[in-house]
Amino acid sequence: MGTVAVMDAAVTDTSFWHPFAAMGAVRRSEFVVARGEDVWLWDDAGHRYLDATASLWCVNAGHGRAEIADAVAAQMRELATYQTFADVANPPALELTRRLAALAPVPGAKVFLVSGGGEAIDTAAKIAREYFARTGQPERTVLVSRRHAYHGTHGFGTALGGMPANRLAAPFVPDVVQVEWDDPAALEAEFERIGPERVAAFFAEPVIGAGGVLPPPPGYVERVREICTRHGVLFVADSVICGFGRLGDWFGLDRFGVEPDLITFAKGVTSGYVPLGGVVAHERVAAPFFADGAPAFRHGPTYAGHPTACAAALANLDVLENEGLLKRADALEGSLHAAVRSLADHPLVVEARGGTGALAAIELDPQRLAADPALPAAVARAARDRGVLVRPMISAIAVSPPLTMTDEHVELLVDALRGGLDAVS
Structure with missing residues:
Protein backbone atom coordinates (compact mmCIF):
# COMPACT_ATOMS: atom_id res chain seq x y z
CA MET A 1 0.00 0.00 0.00
CA GLY A 2 2.90 2.35 0.80
CA THR A 3 4.28 1.94 -2.71
CA VAL A 4 0.93 2.81 -4.27
CA ALA A 5 0.69 5.99 -2.16
CA VAL A 6 4.12 7.12 -3.28
CA MET A 7 3.26 6.50 -6.91
CA ASP A 8 0.00 8.48 -6.58
CA ALA A 9 1.87 11.39 -5.01
CA ALA A 10 4.38 11.35 -7.85
CA VAL A 11 1.58 11.52 -10.39
CA THR A 12 -0.08 14.57 -8.78
CA ASP A 13 3.10 16.39 -7.70
CA THR A 14 4.46 18.91 -10.21
CA SER A 15 7.97 18.95 -11.65
CA PHE A 16 7.59 22.63 -12.55
CA TRP A 17 9.29 25.02 -10.10
CA HIS A 18 7.18 28.17 -10.48
CA PRO A 19 8.67 31.67 -10.16
CA PHE A 20 7.59 33.73 -7.13
CA ALA A 21 5.75 30.72 -5.71
CA ALA A 22 5.48 29.03 -2.33
CA MET A 23 5.94 25.62 -3.88
CA GLY A 24 4.75 23.72 -0.83
CA ALA A 25 1.31 25.17 -1.48
CA VAL A 26 1.48 25.18 -5.28
CA ARG A 27 2.96 21.77 -6.01
CA ARG A 28 -0.37 19.91 -6.10
CA SER A 29 -2.76 22.76 -6.91
CA GLU A 30 -1.62 24.43 -10.12
CA PHE A 31 -3.96 26.71 -12.08
CA VAL A 32 -3.42 25.52 -15.65
CA VAL A 33 -4.13 28.09 -18.38
CA ALA A 34 -4.78 26.24 -21.63
CA ARG A 35 -6.04 28.73 -24.21
CA GLY A 36 -6.41 32.46 -24.87
CA GLU A 37 -8.36 34.70 -27.21
CA ASP A 38 -8.36 38.53 -27.02
CA VAL A 39 -9.07 39.40 -23.35
CA TRP A 40 -10.17 35.87 -22.42
CA LEU A 41 -8.38 32.80 -21.06
CA TRP A 42 -9.59 29.25 -20.48
CA ASP A 43 -8.21 26.78 -17.95
CA ASP A 44 -7.70 23.09 -18.65
CA ALA A 45 -11.19 22.36 -17.33
CA GLY A 46 -12.77 24.73 -19.85
CA HIS A 47 -13.64 27.57 -17.45
CA ARG A 48 -13.35 31.08 -18.95
CA TYR A 49 -11.65 34.06 -17.29
CA LEU A 50 -11.24 37.74 -18.09
CA ASP A 51 -7.50 38.46 -18.20
CA ALA A 52 -7.28 41.80 -16.39
CA THR A 53 -3.50 41.47 -16.07
CA ALA A 54 -2.40 40.95 -19.70
CA SER A 55 -0.39 38.05 -18.23
CA LEU A 56 2.31 40.16 -16.54
CA TRP A 57 1.60 43.63 -17.97
CA CYS A 58 2.59 42.46 -21.44
CA VAL A 59 -0.15 41.02 -23.70
CA ASN A 60 -0.99 44.50 -24.97
CA ALA A 61 -2.42 43.30 -28.30
CA GLY A 62 -4.54 40.58 -26.69
CA HIS A 63 -4.30 36.81 -26.87
CA GLY A 64 -4.53 34.61 -29.95
CA ARG A 65 -3.27 37.05 -32.57
CA GLU A 323 -5.55 49.11 -34.82
CA GLY A 324 -4.78 52.32 -32.94
CA LEU A 325 -4.20 50.42 -29.70
CA LEU A 326 -1.78 52.99 -28.31
CA LYS A 327 -4.59 55.55 -28.29
CA ARG A 328 -6.97 52.94 -26.91
CA ALA A 329 -4.88 53.15 -23.73
CA ASP A 330 -6.05 56.75 -23.31
CA ALA A 331 -9.64 55.57 -23.00
CA LEU A 332 -8.68 52.70 -20.69
CA GLU A 333 -6.69 55.11 -18.51
CA GLY A 334 -9.87 56.90 -17.49
CA SER A 335 -12.17 53.90 -17.24
CA LEU A 336 -9.75 51.82 -15.17
CA HIS A 337 -9.11 54.70 -12.79
CA ALA A 338 -12.85 55.22 -12.41
CA ALA A 339 -13.27 51.49 -11.83
CA VAL A 340 -10.82 51.32 -8.94
CA ARG A 341 -12.14 54.59 -7.49
CA SER A 342 -15.57 52.97 -7.33
CA LEU A 343 -14.06 50.46 -4.89
CA ALA A 344 -12.53 53.08 -2.60
CA ASP A 345 -15.54 52.92 -0.27
CA HIS A 346 -14.94 49.25 0.51
CA PRO A 347 -13.79 48.57 4.10
CA LEU A 348 -10.72 46.68 2.86
CA VAL A 349 -9.56 49.48 0.51
CA VAL A 350 -7.60 52.52 1.68
CA GLU A 351 -6.51 53.98 -1.68
CA ALA A 352 -7.31 53.69 -5.38
CA ARG A 353 -4.45 54.51 -7.76
CA GLY A 354 -4.39 55.11 -11.51
CA GLY A 355 -4.92 57.82 -14.07
CA THR A 356 -1.53 57.49 -15.78
CA GLY A 357 -1.87 54.79 -18.41
CA ALA A 358 -3.83 51.58 -18.73
CA LEU A 359 -3.00 50.26 -15.28
CA ALA A 360 -4.45 50.82 -11.83
CA ALA A 361 -4.46 49.40 -8.31
CA ILE A 362 -6.29 49.31 -5.00
CA GLU A 363 -4.30 49.47 -1.78
CA LEU A 364 -5.55 47.22 1.01
CA ASP A 365 -6.03 48.16 4.65
CA PRO A 366 -2.64 47.99 6.43
CA GLN A 367 -4.13 46.70 9.68
CA ARG A 368 -5.77 43.79 7.91
CA LEU A 369 -2.53 43.16 6.00
CA ALA A 370 -0.53 43.09 9.23
CA ALA A 371 -2.86 40.43 10.56
CA ASP A 372 -2.95 38.51 7.26
CA PRO A 373 -0.08 39.18 4.79
CA ALA A 374 -1.73 36.75 2.35
CA LEU A 375 -4.76 39.03 2.01
CA PRO A 376 -3.93 40.26 -1.55
CA ALA A 377 -3.59 36.68 -2.75
CA ALA A 378 -6.90 35.78 -1.10
CA VAL A 379 -8.70 38.68 -2.82
CA ALA A 380 -7.14 37.73 -6.17
CA ARG A 381 -8.18 34.12 -5.72
CA ALA A 382 -11.74 35.17 -4.86
CA ALA A 383 -11.83 37.34 -7.99
CA ARG A 384 -10.57 34.37 -10.02
CA ASP A 385 -13.40 32.27 -8.60
CA ARG A 386 -15.68 34.94 -10.09
CA GLY A 387 -14.05 34.65 -13.52
CA VAL A 388 -11.54 37.52 -13.50
CA LEU A 389 -7.75 37.36 -13.17
CA VAL A 390 -6.11 40.23 -11.27
CA ARG A 391 -2.58 40.69 -9.93
CA PRO A 392 -1.94 40.33 -6.17
CA MET A 393 0.97 42.44 -4.92
CA ILE A 394 2.56 42.90 -1.51
CA SER A 395 -0.14 45.27 -0.27
CA ALA A 396 -2.34 45.91 -3.29
CA ILE A 397 -4.31 44.43 -6.17
CA ALA A 398 -3.28 45.59 -9.65
CA VAL A 399 -4.97 45.54 -13.04
CA SER A 400 -3.26 46.05 -16.41
CA PRO A 401 -5.46 44.51 -19.10
CA PRO A 402 -4.86 44.02 -22.81
CA LEU A 403 -5.40 47.28 -24.65
CA THR A 404 -8.35 45.64 -26.42
CA MET A 405 -10.43 45.66 -23.23
CA THR A 406 -13.81 47.40 -23.56
CA ASP A 407 -16.04 49.20 -21.05
CA GLU A 408 -18.16 46.05 -20.82
CA HIS A 409 -15.10 44.13 -19.69
CA VAL A 410 -14.27 46.85 -17.16
CA GLU A 411 -17.72 46.36 -15.59
CA LEU A 412 -17.03 42.64 -15.23
CA LEU A 413 -13.70 43.48 -13.63
CA VAL A 414 -15.28 45.80 -11.05
CA ASP A 415 -17.99 43.30 -10.17
CA ALA A 416 -15.45 40.51 -9.64
CA LEU A 417 -13.13 42.70 -7.59
CA ARG A 418 -15.93 43.91 -5.34
CA GLY A 419 -17.15 40.36 -4.95
CA GLY A 420 -13.65 39.19 -4.14
CA LEU A 421 -13.22 41.93 -1.54
CA ASP A 422 -16.58 41.07 0.01
CA ALA A 423 -15.69 37.39 0.12
CA VAL A 424 -12.61 37.94 2.29
CA SER A 425 -13.86 40.99 4.21
Whole structure:
Protein backbone atom coordinates (compact mmCIF):
# COMPACT_ATOMS: atom_id res chain seq x y z
CA MET A 1 0.00 0.00 0.00
CA GLY A 2 2.90 2.35 0.80
CA THR A 3 4.28 1.94 -2.71
CA VAL A 4 0.93 2.81 -4.27
CA ALA A 5 0.69 5.99 -2.16
CA VAL A 6 4.12 7.12 -3.28
CA MET A 7 3.26 6.50 -6.91
CA ASP A 8 0.00 8.48 -6.58
CA ALA A 9 1.87 11.39 -5.01
CA ALA A 10 4.38 11.35 -7.85
CA VAL A 11 1.58 11.52 -10.39
CA THR A 12 -0.08 14.57 -8.78
CA ASP A 13 3.10 16.39 -7.70
CA THR A 14 4.46 18.91 -10.21
CA SER A 15 7.97 18.95 -11.65
CA PHE A 16 7.59 22.63 -12.55
CA TRP A 17 9.29 25.02 -10.10
CA HIS A 18 7.18 28.17 -10.48
CA PRO A 19 8.67 31.67 -10.16
CA PHE A 20 7.59 33.73 -7.13
CA ALA A 21 5.75 30.72 -5.71
CA ALA A 22 5.48 29.03 -2.33
CA MET A 23 5.94 25.62 -3.88
CA GLY A 24 4.75 23.72 -0.83
CA ALA A 25 1.31 25.17 -1.48
CA VAL A 26 1.48 25.18 -5.28
CA ARG A 27 2.96 21.77 -6.01
CA ARG A 28 -0.37 19.91 -6.10
CA SER A 29 -2.76 22.76 -6.91
CA GLU A 30 -1.62 24.43 -10.12
CA PHE A 31 -3.96 26.71 -12.08
CA VAL A 32 -3.42 25.52 -15.65
CA VAL A 33 -4.13 28.09 -18.38
CA ALA A 34 -4.78 26.24 -21.63
CA ARG A 35 -6.04 28.73 -24.21
CA GLY A 36 -6.41 32.46 -24.87
CA GLU A 37 -8.36 34.70 -27.21
CA ASP A 38 -8.36 38.53 -27.02
CA VAL A 39 -9.07 39.40 -23.35
CA TRP A 40 -10.17 35.87 -22.42
CA LEU A 41 -8.38 32.80 -21.06
CA TRP A 42 -9.59 29.25 -20.48
CA ASP A 43 -8.21 26.78 -17.95
CA ASP A 44 -7.70 23.09 -18.65
CA ALA A 45 -11.19 22.36 -17.33
CA GLY A 46 -12.77 24.73 -19.85
CA HIS A 47 -13.64 27.57 -17.45
CA ARG A 48 -13.35 31.08 -18.95
CA TYR A 49 -11.65 34.06 -17.29
CA LEU A 50 -11.24 37.74 -18.09
CA ASP A 51 -7.50 38.46 -18.20
CA ALA A 52 -7.28 41.80 -16.39
CA THR A 53 -3.50 41.47 -16.07
CA ALA A 54 -2.40 40.95 -19.70
CA SER A 55 -0.39 38.05 -18.23
CA LEU A 56 2.31 40.16 -16.54
CA TRP A 57 1.60 43.63 -17.97
CA CYS A 58 2.59 42.46 -21.44
CA VAL A 59 -0.15 41.02 -23.70
CA ASN A 60 -0.99 44.50 -24.97
CA ALA A 61 -2.42 43.30 -28.30
CA GLY A 62 -4.54 40.58 -26.69
CA HIS A 63 -4.30 36.81 -26.87
CA GLY A 64 -4.53 34.61 -29.95
CA ARG A 65 -3.27 37.05 -32.57
CA ALA A 66 -2.98 35.10 -35.81
CA GLU A 67 -0.85 37.86 -37.34
CA ILE A 68 1.90 37.32 -34.79
CA ALA A 69 1.64 33.52 -34.90
CA ASP A 70 1.83 33.55 -38.69
CA ALA A 71 4.86 35.85 -38.68
CA VAL A 72 6.63 33.57 -36.21
CA ALA A 73 5.84 30.43 -38.22
CA ALA A 74 6.99 32.03 -41.47
CA GLN A 75 10.25 33.20 -39.90
CA MET A 76 10.95 29.79 -38.36
CA ARG A 77 10.60 28.19 -41.76
CA GLU A 78 13.01 30.75 -43.23
CA LEU A 79 15.57 31.09 -40.39
CA ALA A 80 14.45 30.14 -36.90
CA THR A 81 17.57 31.16 -35.03
CA TYR A 82 21.16 32.25 -35.38
CA GLN A 83 23.53 34.25 -33.21
CA THR A 84 24.36 37.91 -33.88
CA PHE A 85 27.77 38.25 -32.23
CA ALA A 86 30.49 40.32 -33.92
CA ASP A 87 29.41 41.21 -37.49
CA VAL A 88 26.53 38.70 -37.85
CA ALA A 89 22.98 40.01 -38.41
CA ASN A 90 19.65 38.85 -39.81
CA PRO A 91 16.88 40.74 -41.64
CA PRO A 92 14.29 40.81 -38.81
CA ALA A 93 16.84 42.12 -36.28
CA LEU A 94 17.99 44.85 -38.68
CA GLU A 95 14.42 45.88 -39.46
CA LEU A 96 13.26 45.83 -35.84
CA THR A 97 16.14 47.90 -34.51
CA ARG A 98 15.69 50.41 -37.35
CA ARG A 99 12.01 50.70 -36.55
CA LEU A 100 12.48 50.99 -32.79
CA ALA A 101 15.19 53.61 -33.23
CA ALA A 102 12.79 55.68 -35.34
CA LEU A 103 10.03 55.39 -32.71
CA ALA A 104 12.21 56.19 -29.70
CA PRO A 105 12.14 59.71 -28.20
CA VAL A 106 15.92 60.11 -28.51
CA PRO A 107 18.05 61.27 -31.45
CA GLY A 108 20.34 58.90 -33.32
CA ALA A 109 19.16 55.93 -31.28
CA LYS A 110 21.01 52.62 -31.23
CA VAL A 111 19.27 49.46 -30.00
CA PHE A 112 20.87 46.56 -28.10
CA LEU A 113 18.60 43.49 -28.14
CA VAL A 114 18.33 40.91 -25.35
CA SER A 115 15.84 38.26 -24.21
CA GLY A 116 13.77 40.16 -21.64
CA GLY A 117 13.44 42.95 -19.12
CA GLY A 118 15.89 41.64 -16.54
CA GLU A 119 18.60 41.32 -19.17
CA ALA A 120 17.74 44.81 -20.42
CA ILE A 121 18.35 46.28 -16.96
CA ASP A 122 21.67 44.46 -16.57
CA THR A 123 22.67 45.65 -20.03
CA ALA A 124 21.77 49.28 -19.30
CA ALA A 125 23.73 49.19 -16.04
CA LYS A 126 26.80 47.82 -17.80
CA ILE A 127 26.48 50.35 -20.63
CA ALA A 128 26.24 53.21 -18.13
CA ARG A 129 29.38 52.23 -16.25
CA GLU A 130 31.29 51.39 -19.42
CA TYR A 131 30.25 54.68 -21.05
CA PHE A 132 31.97 56.63 -18.29
CA ALA A 133 34.97 54.33 -18.32
CA ARG A 134 35.36 55.05 -22.06
CA THR A 135 34.92 58.80 -21.65
CA GLY A 136 37.59 59.32 -19.00
CA GLN A 137 35.38 59.15 -15.89
CA PRO A 138 35.91 55.61 -14.55
CA GLU A 139 35.08 56.76 -11.02
CA ARG A 140 31.42 57.08 -12.04
CA THR A 141 30.14 53.67 -10.93
CA VAL A 142 27.26 54.42 -8.53
CA LEU A 143 23.75 53.48 -9.71
CA VAL A 144 20.72 55.08 -8.07
CA SER A 145 17.17 53.69 -7.97
CA ARG A 146 13.96 54.30 -6.01
CA ARG A 147 12.08 52.72 -3.17
CA HIS A 148 9.25 50.45 -4.43
CA ALA A 149 10.97 50.10 -7.81
CA TYR A 150 11.01 46.79 -9.63
CA HIS A 151 13.81 46.24 -12.13
CA GLY A 152 13.68 42.47 -12.55
CA THR A 153 15.49 39.71 -10.66
CA HIS A 154 18.85 39.50 -12.42
CA GLY A 155 21.99 40.68 -10.63
CA PHE A 156 21.77 44.42 -11.24
CA GLY A 157 17.98 44.37 -11.17
CA THR A 158 17.87 42.69 -7.78
CA ALA A 159 20.28 45.25 -6.36
CA LEU A 160 18.38 48.15 -7.94
CA GLY A 161 14.96 46.87 -6.86
CA GLY A 162 13.20 48.80 -4.12
CA MET A 163 11.01 45.96 -2.83
CA PRO A 164 12.71 44.52 0.29
CA ALA A 165 10.99 41.14 -0.02
CA ASN A 166 12.76 40.59 -3.35
CA ARG A 167 16.21 41.40 -1.98
CA LEU A 168 16.54 38.50 0.49
CA ALA A 169 19.66 36.38 -0.10
CA ALA A 170 20.38 38.63 -3.07
CA PRO A 171 23.64 38.71 -5.03
CA PHE A 172 24.08 42.40 -4.28
CA VAL A 173 26.00 44.62 -6.68
CA PRO A 174 28.39 47.22 -5.20
CA ASP A 175 27.74 50.95 -5.54
CA VAL A 176 23.94 50.82 -5.71
CA VAL A 177 21.84 53.19 -3.57
CA GLN A 178 18.16 54.10 -3.30
CA VAL A 179 16.11 57.22 -2.71
CA GLU A 180 12.45 57.97 -2.00
CA TRP A 181 10.33 57.19 -5.03
CA ASP A 182 8.47 60.50 -5.23
CA ASP A 183 10.93 63.21 -4.09
CA PRO A 184 13.27 64.91 -6.59
CA ALA A 185 14.94 66.80 -3.75
CA ALA A 186 15.91 63.47 -2.17
CA LEU A 187 17.60 62.45 -5.42
CA GLU A 188 19.62 65.66 -5.60
CA ALA A 189 20.57 65.35 -1.95
CA GLU A 190 21.80 61.80 -2.55
CA PHE A 191 23.88 62.93 -5.52
CA GLU A 192 25.47 65.57 -3.30
CA ARG A 193 26.07 63.07 -0.48
CA ILE A 194 27.78 60.57 -2.78
CA GLY A 195 29.50 63.17 -4.90
CA PRO A 196 27.90 63.59 -8.32
CA GLU A 197 31.24 62.91 -9.97
CA ARG A 198 30.86 59.29 -8.75
CA VAL A 199 27.30 58.69 -10.01
CA ALA A 200 26.80 56.87 -13.31
CA ALA A 201 23.03 56.54 -13.69
CA PHE A 202 19.60 56.98 -12.17
CA PHE A 203 16.99 54.29 -12.97
CA ALA A 204 13.28 55.15 -12.91
CA GLU A 205 10.07 53.60 -14.19
CA PRO A 206 7.72 56.26 -15.66
CA VAL A 207 5.02 54.60 -13.54
CA ILE A 208 6.24 52.17 -10.88
CA GLY A 209 4.54 48.91 -11.81
CA ALA A 210 5.15 45.79 -9.75
CA GLY A 211 6.05 47.93 -6.72
CA GLY A 212 2.42 49.00 -6.38
CA VAL A 213 1.30 50.92 -9.51
CA LEU A 214 2.58 54.32 -8.35
CA PRO A 215 2.09 57.13 -10.87
CA PRO A 216 4.70 59.88 -10.52
CA PRO A 217 3.72 63.12 -8.82
CA PRO A 218 3.14 65.97 -11.30
CA GLY A 219 6.46 67.22 -12.64
CA TYR A 220 8.50 64.44 -11.03
CA VAL A 221 9.89 62.86 -14.20
CA GLU A 222 10.73 66.24 -15.72
CA ARG A 223 12.48 67.37 -12.52
CA VAL A 224 14.65 64.27 -12.09
CA ARG A 225 15.65 64.46 -15.76
CA GLU A 226 16.85 68.04 -15.17
CA ILE A 227 18.75 67.01 -12.02
CA CYS A 228 20.51 64.20 -13.88
CA THR A 229 21.43 66.52 -16.74
CA ARG A 230 22.84 69.16 -14.41
CA HIS A 231 25.05 66.61 -12.66
CA GLY A 232 26.09 64.68 -15.78
CA VAL A 233 24.27 61.53 -14.62
CA LEU A 234 22.65 59.22 -17.17
CA PHE A 235 18.86 59.02 -16.87
CA VAL A 236 17.65 55.46 -17.53
CA ALA A 237 13.91 55.12 -18.18
CA ASP A 238 12.77 51.60 -17.34
CA SER A 239 9.88 51.25 -19.78
CA VAL A 240 9.64 47.45 -19.56
CA ILE A 241 6.07 47.72 -18.22
CA CYS A 242 5.19 51.21 -19.44
CA GLY A 243 6.09 50.85 -23.11
CA PHE A 244 4.20 49.83 -26.26
CA GLY A 245 0.87 51.36 -25.39
CA ARG A 246 0.62 50.85 -21.64
CA LEU A 247 0.96 54.63 -21.16
CA GLY A 248 -0.48 55.51 -24.55
CA ASP A 249 2.74 55.82 -26.58
CA TRP A 250 5.65 53.68 -27.73
CA PHE A 251 7.97 54.01 -24.74
CA GLY A 252 5.74 55.51 -22.03
CA LEU A 253 7.54 58.85 -22.06
CA ASP A 254 5.74 61.18 -24.45
CA ARG A 255 3.45 62.73 -21.84
CA PHE A 256 6.48 63.77 -19.79
CA GLY A 257 8.35 65.36 -22.68
CA VAL A 258 11.76 64.11 -21.52
CA GLU A 259 14.68 62.73 -23.50
CA PRO A 260 16.32 59.85 -21.59
CA ASP A 261 19.87 58.64 -22.11
CA LEU A 262 18.89 54.96 -22.04
CA ILE A 263 15.52 53.20 -22.27
CA THR A 264 14.97 49.59 -21.26
CA PHE A 265 12.08 47.73 -22.88
CA ALA A 266 10.57 44.22 -23.12
CA LYS A 267 7.09 42.74 -22.48
CA GLY A 268 4.81 44.73 -24.82
CA VAL A 269 7.35 44.82 -27.66
CA THR A 270 6.07 41.36 -28.66
CA SER A 271 2.91 41.49 -26.50
CA GLY A 272 4.68 38.69 -24.62
CA TYR A 273 4.27 36.21 -27.48
CA VAL A 274 8.03 35.53 -27.66
CA PRO A 275 10.65 36.64 -25.09
CA LEU A 276 12.43 39.81 -26.26
CA GLY A 277 13.83 42.94 -24.68
CA GLY A 278 16.43 45.57 -25.26
CA VAL A 279 18.03 48.91 -24.52
CA VAL A 280 17.67 52.06 -26.59
CA ALA A 281 20.73 54.31 -26.32
CA HIS A 282 20.91 58.02 -27.08
CA GLU A 283 23.44 58.81 -29.82
CA ARG A 284 25.61 60.55 -27.24
CA VAL A 285 25.82 57.40 -25.09
CA ALA A 286 26.35 55.10 -28.07
CA ALA A 287 29.11 57.26 -29.58
CA PRO A 288 32.13 55.84 -27.67
CA PHE A 289 30.99 52.29 -28.51
CA PHE A 290 30.44 53.02 -32.23
CA ALA A 291 33.60 55.08 -32.83
CA ASP A 292 36.18 53.80 -35.28
CA GLY A 293 38.70 51.70 -33.39
CA ALA A 294 36.53 51.35 -30.27
CA PRO A 295 36.98 48.00 -28.50
CA ALA A 296 34.13 45.50 -28.37
CA PHE A 297 31.51 45.83 -25.64
CA ARG A 298 31.95 42.34 -24.23
CA HIS A 299 28.35 41.68 -23.28
CA GLY A 300 25.32 39.98 -24.84
CA PRO A 301 23.06 36.93 -24.50
CA THR A 302 22.96 34.03 -26.92
CA TYR A 303 19.55 35.11 -28.18
CA ALA A 304 20.33 38.79 -28.84
CA GLY A 305 18.63 39.66 -32.12
CA HIS A 306 16.90 36.27 -32.30
CA PRO A 307 15.23 36.33 -35.74
CA THR A 308 12.00 34.62 -34.65
CA ALA A 309 11.58 36.93 -31.66
CA CYS A 310 12.24 39.95 -33.88
CA ALA A 311 9.65 38.74 -36.40
CA ALA A 312 7.11 38.50 -33.57
CA ALA A 313 7.93 42.03 -32.49
CA LEU A 314 7.55 43.43 -35.99
CA ALA A 315 4.14 41.81 -36.40
CA ASN A 316 3.08 43.06 -32.96
CA LEU A 317 4.13 46.63 -33.76
CA ASP A 318 1.97 46.42 -36.88
CA VAL A 319 -1.04 45.32 -34.82
CA LEU A 320 -0.57 48.08 -32.25
CA GLU A 321 -0.18 50.68 -34.98
CA ASN A 322 -2.84 49.52 -37.45
CA GLU A 323 -5.55 49.11 -34.82
CA GLY A 324 -4.78 52.32 -32.94
CA LEU A 325 -4.20 50.42 -29.70
CA LEU A 326 -1.78 52.99 -28.31
CA LYS A 327 -4.59 55.55 -28.29
CA ARG A 328 -6.97 52.94 -26.91
CA ALA A 329 -4.88 53.15 -23.73
CA ASP A 330 -6.05 56.75 -23.31
CA ALA A 331 -9.64 55.57 -23.00
CA LEU A 332 -8.68 52.70 -20.69
CA GLU A 333 -6.69 55.11 -18.51
CA GLY A 334 -9.87 56.90 -17.49
CA SER A 335 -12.17 53.90 -17.24
CA LEU A 336 -9.75 51.82 -15.17
CA HIS A 337 -9.11 54.70 -12.79
CA ALA A 338 -12.85 55.22 -12.41
CA ALA A 339 -13.27 51.49 -11.83
CA VAL A 340 -10.82 51.32 -8.94
CA ARG A 341 -12.14 54.59 -7.49
CA SER A 342 -15.57 52.97 -7.33
CA LEU A 343 -14.06 50.46 -4.89
CA ALA A 344 -12.53 53.08 -2.60
CA ASP A 345 -15.54 52.92 -0.27
CA HIS A 346 -14.94 49.25 0.51
CA PRO A 347 -13.79 48.57 4.10
CA LEU A 348 -10.72 46.68 2.86
CA VAL A 349 -9.56 49.48 0.51
CA VAL A 350 -7.60 52.52 1.68
CA GLU A 351 -6.51 53.98 -1.68
CA ALA A 352 -7.31 53.69 -5.38
CA ARG A 353 -4.45 54.51 -7.76
CA GLY A 354 -4.39 55.11 -11.51
CA GLY A 355 -4.92 57.82 -14.07
CA THR A 356 -1.53 57.49 -15.78
CA GLY A 357 -1.87 54.79 -18.41
CA ALA A 358 -3.83 51.58 -18.73
CA LEU A 359 -3.00 50.26 -15.28
CA ALA A 360 -4.45 50.82 -11.83
CA ALA A 361 -4.46 49.40 -8.31
CA ILE A 362 -6.29 49.31 -5.00
CA GLU A 363 -4.30 49.47 -1.78
CA LEU A 364 -5.55 47.22 1.01
CA ASP A 365 -6.03 48.16 4.65
CA PRO A 366 -2.64 47.99 6.43
CA GLN A 367 -4.13 46.70 9.68
CA ARG A 368 -5.77 43.79 7.91
CA LEU A 369 -2.53 43.16 6.00
CA ALA A 370 -0.53 43.09 9.23
CA ALA A 371 -2.86 40.43 10.56
CA ASP A 372 -2.95 38.51 7.26
CA PRO A 373 -0.08 39.18 4.79
CA ALA A 374 -1.73 36.75 2.35
CA LEU A 375 -4.76 39.03 2.01
CA PRO A 376 -3.93 40.26 -1.55
CA ALA A 377 -3.59 36.68 -2.75
CA ALA A 378 -6.90 35.78 -1.10
CA VAL A 379 -8.70 38.68 -2.82
CA ALA A 380 -7.14 37.73 -6.17
CA ARG A 381 -8.18 34.12 -5.72
CA ALA A 382 -11.74 35.17 -4.86
CA ALA A 383 -11.83 37.34 -7.99
CA ARG A 384 -10.57 34.37 -10.02
CA ASP A 385 -13.40 32.27 -8.60
CA ARG A 386 -15.68 34.94 -10.09
CA GLY A 387 -14.05 34.65 -13.52
CA VAL A 388 -11.54 37.52 -13.50
CA LEU A 389 -7.75 37.36 -13.17
CA VAL A 390 -6.11 40.23 -11.27
CA ARG A 391 -2.58 40.69 -9.93
CA PRO A 392 -1.94 40.33 -6.17
CA MET A 393 0.97 42.44 -4.92
CA ILE A 394 2.56 42.90 -1.51
CA SER A 395 -0.14 45.27 -0.27
CA ALA A 396 -2.34 45.91 -3.29
CA ILE A 397 -4.31 44.43 -6.17
CA ALA A 398 -3.28 45.59 -9.65
CA VAL A 399 -4.97 45.54 -13.04
CA SER A 400 -3.26 46.05 -16.41
CA PRO A 401 -5.46 44.51 -19.10
CA PRO A 402 -4.86 44.02 -22.81
CA LEU A 403 -5.40 47.28 -24.65
CA THR A 404 -8.35 45.64 -26.42
CA MET A 405 -10.43 45.66 -23.23
CA THR A 406 -13.81 47.40 -23.56
CA ASP A 407 -16.04 49.20 -21.05
CA GLU A 408 -18.16 46.05 -20.82
CA HIS A 409 -15.10 44.13 -19.69
CA VAL A 410 -14.27 46.85 -17.16
CA GLU A 411 -17.72 46.36 -15.59
CA LEU A 412 -17.03 42.64 -15.23
CA LEU A 413 -13.70 43.48 -13.63
CA VAL A 414 -15.28 45.80 -11.05
CA ASP A 415 -17.99 43.30 -10.17
CA ALA A 416 -15.45 40.51 -9.64
CA LEU A 417 -13.13 42.70 -7.59
CA ARG A 418 -15.93 43.91 -5.34
CA GLY A 419 -17.15 40.36 -4.95
CA GLY A 420 -13.65 39.19 -4.14
CA LEU A 421 -13.22 41.93 -1.54
CA ASP A 422 -16.58 41.07 0.01
CA ALA A 423 -15.69 37.39 0.12
CA VAL A 424 -12.61 37.94 2.29
CA SER A 425 -13.86 40.99 4.21
